[in-house]
Amino acid sequence: MPVVLAGMIVWLNGTFGVGKTTTSRLLTELLPDARIFDSETVGSMLRPVLASVPVADFQDHPPWRALVVKTAAQILGYVGGTLVVPQSVLVRAYWTELRDGLAKSRIPLRHFVLHADPLTLAARIDTPRAPASDAGGTTTSPRTPTPSPGCARKARSSRRRTSPPTRWRGGSRPQ
Secondary structure: OOOOOOEEEEEEEOOOOOOHHHHHHHHHHHOOOEEEOOOHHHHHHHHHHOOOOOOOOHHHOHHHHHHHHHHHHHHHHHHOEEEEEEOOOOEHHHHHHHHHHHHHOOOOEEEEEOOOOHHHHHHHHHOOOOOEEOOOOOEEOOOOOOOOOOOOOOOOOOOOOOOOOOEOOOOOOOO
């Protein structure tokens, strides 16, 4: 019989610079037993291990998606509460895989797509940001921008995909 976890995930999706990190910090202050789960750290862990597999984004590694689900399940099974995940997932198939994995793990999910108009995003992306500081006082640098379609700047990547995944281009967002 599967274990029902006492907890849930609030996933904040959206383009770079839209306010996911700020919103996640504010949510964790308001929600009892809430903590931020930065799924990018899973990608950082995989980067050196999978360095021989060229990808443009750590999300392109299937183990990243599976490990995010498993890590979230382990954390919620251990401490419960709410995990707030500030992570852009722009590839529909990747979002479906994450959503279905969380559902199979019986983790309730609330998904929000934060949105800002392209001009506001372009202005924010062009404005230098100070590195974010985590709770331990260490400094992390911001990710490479991934602006929404219509923004003034395009994301830069040092490697090219051989066959790019389908990314959302306006219209409906994932459920």
